[in-house]
Amino acid sequence: MPDAVIVEAVRTPVGKRDGVLAGVHAADLSAVVLKALAERTGLDPEMVDDVVWGCVGQVGDQSSNIARFAALAAGWPETVPGVTVNRACGSSQQALDFAAYAVMSGQQEVVVAGGVETMSRVPLGAARQTGMPYGPAVMERYDHFAFNQGVGAELIAEKWGFSRSRLDEYASRSHELAAAAQDSGAFDRQIVPVATEAGQVTKDEGVRRGTTPQTLARLRPSFQENGVIHAGNASQISDGAAALLVTTPEKARELGLSPIARYHGGAVSGADPVLMLTGPIPATAKLLAKSGVGLGEIGVYEVNEAFAPVPLAWLAETGADPDRLNPLGGAIALGHPLGASGAVLLTRMIDYMRDKGLRYGLQTMCEGGGTANATLIELV
Template sequence: MTQAVIVSTARTGLAKAHRGSLNKTHGAEIGGHVIKAAVDRAGIAPDLLEDCVIGCGFPEGATGRNIARQCAIRAGLPVSVGGMTVNRFCASGLQAIATAAHAITSEGATAIIAGGVESISLTQPPPVDAKDDWIMAHKPEIYMPMIETADIVAQRYGISRAAQDAYALRSQTRIAAAQDAGLFADEIVAMETVMAQKNRETGEISDVETVLDKDECNRPGTTLDGLEKLDPVRGPDQYVTAGNASQLSDGAAALVLMDADTAAHEGIEPLGAFKGFAVAGCEPDEMGIGPVFAVPRLLKRHGLTVEDIDLWELNEAFASQALYCRDTLGIPDERCNVNGGSISIGHPFGMTGARMTGHLLLEGRRRGAKLGVVTMCIGGGMGAAGLFEIF
């Protein structure tokens, strides 16, 4: 049976949306940068690639016009390499990996680049907010802002503000420790950019040359006292604050997937293998709990239990939903987001699933893990989960 293996991964540092190093950089340049790095790291001839599958949460504006094809061209890949943009909101990067793997295992593709890109800085707020009249009359919750659904999850399932703040501190602490230990250095490829910087006193905006070579969203000095003092975004009787939710950010990640036999023939040692992917729907007004439906479906297909999984990457869109999913699924805390997650590092929607997959494989190697799962909630009421074998 044909097996799809992952032979390299590369990503940008995560930059603060609107205020960070990528706030003027077109999506094609961000994505092209990591694609080129991933191909270089794989050590394969670019013409071996058949397609470029890139996930994007908001494929419009500077990430529109089939951004995957643009990224492939920007990376200098041969024009013979195709390009396909996929959208499953926050799971777009993970969906791109699954799509690429399925092309290898089912269609006989030799090698495909997969990943995700997001430029919140250049696409938000969206230019048009069109809603379907029938959906508005019958299921308007599908259009709910995600922050509202996170508050609903907290209220409906009794997840306290204190628990959410404690979880946020956990994420910040783990990311800071991982940064200090250099655990992201083998993922990030430095990128020279020109950012727009606003003078706080004069309001003047100027262009500043900079190098993005690390994640810039987290706050290492975060304290529980500081988190507790933050006001809830939606009012005093709510839960989500700027401290216990993922912040808006820009970035891209790419991975090279290959047929296992081809990789062996080329003398390439894989990082791991794609084993499976599953999605599931849930009520849109509690979209954050999607993983509690997708994960069991994935594990059942492979005859596995939660206890069989050595390492988990559970996206932290909000502390309320991350806590609910972790505890409902029974994921041991010591195996879940061991180096922190999106609450601290940031969440470029379409990129995050690809980032988490690359990190799962590299961290899994360091820990001697064998099986890992990447899972996340999805706007509109869904969950997605991917299973990986770590080599």
């Protein structure tokens, strides 16, 4: 079976809700990274077998198969197809899985994986305004629970015994690390500037410098009156896009491209849909079992910071080294543009691995409904 390799990974800056990227349509935002991918690699887009694109809010500006219209917005040939994937927050991580599977099976040779979300223009929950998403059988099975991620995060904090101060300490760490990464230029190579009416956007907008547990202590709980989850220790509502070019080592050589990372393996799992956000724990176990790579061999772990209890519960259950967890900050500081987040995190992780000379990187993403993706990549 052929290997699947990533030869380039790029992303836009991540904008805050109603922030610097709010005026950019999702197709146009996607086009920014698609064009950059072709320009940086010298790839003729005619050679792309498919564009596999993650997007969660597939209504309004993001309806009508955003993958297809992203490719057209990029000026790519009409012969290039596109398909849109929704596995909740893991949509573009799943897009990478699908791209890798297609290449490894020999059915396709050059696939673009990535995703987009413009949460300023398509608010979270917009798809639920026209119907009942879960259906009566599911609601009856789970005793008419509201399936609220914030409530799930509260339940996780309670189950693992995380105090509000512990969660706020973790959230402050995210901002501190993200600010340090920005200042050191760690994101510069991966970010593609986005032209807006107000000028070029080149940096992630959500980092709040000087955030401390003391400043976060002033915020009110968001989901329960005496709860521990609030806006400061949860991921930010964001806009952004990211893309990765996937092919085989042989095709890369033919095209004169140098692979950056090998897709070592992926896993997806389901867990309690009420707790909802614990899926990364079994997904990680499943991935490690099939890969034969030990957790201690892995140099960096990207565990999406949907809410602070999620990576903390993952750490508690896996026994992983906390210093290797989200070393550049995460979604609490840098934002969580749902359908793009998997590709955004992968892009950040790949660059970090290159900078530090790390062989293995593991990424896992909690998802609405209790599913989770886990992906292992190897630097080449």
